[in-house]
Amino acid sequence: MGTDMFTEVFATSRGAALDPWDAAAGAPGIVGMIAAAVLAPSPHNTQPWRFTAGPSWLDVYADVDRVMPTVDPYRRERTIALGAAVENAVVAAPAKGLRPTVTLLPHGPDSDLVARIDVTADHVELTPMAEAIAQRHTNRGPYRSDPVAPELLAELAALAEDGTSVRWVTEDGARCTLGDLLVDAAQAVVDDDAMSRDGYAWFRSTTAQADAHRDGLTVDGQGLAAPVRAVAKLVPPLTSRSITDANWVKQTRSVHTRTAAAYGIVLVDDPYRRADQLAGGRLAERIHLAATTHQLALQHMNQITERMDRDRHRGRPNKFQVRLSRVLGADAHRALCLFRVGWPVRPGKPTPRRAAHQVLTRES
Numbered sequence: 510m511g512t513d514m515f516t517e518v519f520a521t522s523r524g525a526a527l528d529p530w531d532a533a534a535g536a537p538g539i540v541g542m543i544a545a546a547v548l549a550p551s552p553h554n555t556q557p558w559r560f561t562a563g564p565s566w567l568d569v570y571a572d573v574d575r576v577m578p579t580v581d582p583y584r585r586e587r588t589i590a591l592g593a594a595v596e597n598a599v600v601a602a603p604a605k606g607l608r609p610t611v612t613l614l615p616h617g618p619d620s621d622l623v624a625r626i627d628v629t630a631d632h633v634e635l636t637p638m639a640e641a642i643a644q645r646h647t648n649r650g651p652y653r654s655d656p657v658a659p660e661l662l663a664e665l666a667a668l669a670e671d672g673t674s675v676r677w678v679t680e681d682g683a684r685c686t687l688g689d690l691l692v693d694a695a696q697a698v699v700d701d702d703a704m705s706r707d708g709y710a711w712f713r714s715t716t717a718q719a720d721a722h723r724d725g726l727t728v729d730g731q732g733l734a735a736p737v738r739a740v741a742k743l744v745p746p747l748t749s750r751s752i753t754d755a756n757w758v759k760q761t762r763s764v765h766t767r768t769a770a771a772y773g774i775v776l777v778d779d780p781y782r783r784a785d786q787l788a789g790g791r792l793a794e795r796i797h798l799a800a801t802t803h804q805l806a807l808q809h810m811n812q813i814t815e816r817m818d819r820d821r822h823r824g825r826p827n828k829f830q831v832r833l834s835r836v837l838g839a840d841a842h843r844a845l846c847l848f849r850v851g852w853p854v855r856p857g858k859p860t861p862r863r864a865a866h867q868v869l870t871r872e873s
């Protein structure tokens with residue numbers, strides 16, 4: 510095997526699509542805030558954002574073309590991701606010598622403009638949270654069996670503000686019930702042809718595809734051990750839709766749920782209200798950044814709410830809502846998004862990103 514082949518297959522594919530991870534810390538000013546924002550997580554790495562900027566402000570817009578219509582019919586996940594992007598920009602601002610003031614939805618909930626961030630000059634302040642922006646990754650690999658200390662979970666929960674909160678599920682019985690529900694929801698997603706196609710449209714199975722699109726899910730981001738990753742990259746049929754779907758359900762059953770030390774559920778007053786989705790997305794990202802400063806791994810897992818939204822949208826009986834209520838009681842109606850945490854066996858890996866200049870549509 511030649512060196513290039515070896516690098517392509519065994520190493521994390523380090524194409525141009527990963528450059529934004531190295532660029533964010535050094536990028537100055539408001540462009541530096543955008544460089545931090547683009548490193549935010551998003552459903553299937555759709556990166557549903559665009560930006561405009563002036564000398565003292567940054568506007569964050571939804572990119573309405575970057576959607577998964579059947580997976581996210583109410584744009585809940587897209588808006589959570591936009592909240593995460595806003596949070597990254599805000600957390601990065603002091604490191605760029607800027608003091609941010611955020612106005613969410615300045616033109617109301619139906620506008621594509623989700624936030625205006627006004628900035629004034631301030632002294633430069635480097636914080637561990639800002640440093641964590643380029644180190645944060647979704648970790649889909651196995652987590653170790655040791656629990657996460659209640660004090661650390663309490664510290665993360667204390668990051669909640671603006672009517673949001675996080676509920677932890679740590680007790681064995683509830684964790685198992687929630688795990689079973691996550692596996693069943695994953696199976697229901699792949700059994701739904703439209704949802705399966707919607708998700709797979711964002712799967713990039715080669716480095717060339719990832720570099721061309723600079724978005725989407727990659728083999729490297731799936732948390733697989735190096736030899737399994739290598740085989741998946743070498744044998745293209747192993748990344749077909751049916752096999753990718755089957756592997757996701759299998760990984761959900763045998764790795765994601767089996768090794769979750771705890772689940773976190775972000776609760777808001779109304780999961781269908783834009784302002785709540787943005788605030789909840791900001792909280793989820795704050796928790797992920799703080800977890801990263803502790804080397805604690807995190808994976809968003811939203812197949813339950815995806816199935817709930819799909820059934821609600823089609824006027825079908827909402828059996829996943831009913832089952833979630835058995836675990837969370839009345840909080841099931843306030844559940845915005847869900848994630849697992851734990852101590853990682855392997856570090857998470859960077860995933861493709863479009864650079865700041867590719868999403869900055871106009872500078873006034």
Ligand SMILES: Cc1cc2nc3c(=O)[nH]c(=O)nc-3n(C[C@H](O)[C@H](O)[C@H](O)COP(=O)(O)O)c2cc1C
Pocket residue numbers: 548549550551552553554585586587589590593645646647648649725726730808809810811812846857858859860
């Ligand atoms: C709202 C939202 C929903 C997500 N849902 C899932 C999910 O159900 N399963 C999963 O493995 N990752 C999920 N993710 C993680 C994304 O796939 C991930 O952020 C994206 O691929 C980019 O990778 P990164 O977070 O490592 O930068 C979600 C992220 C967001 C913001």
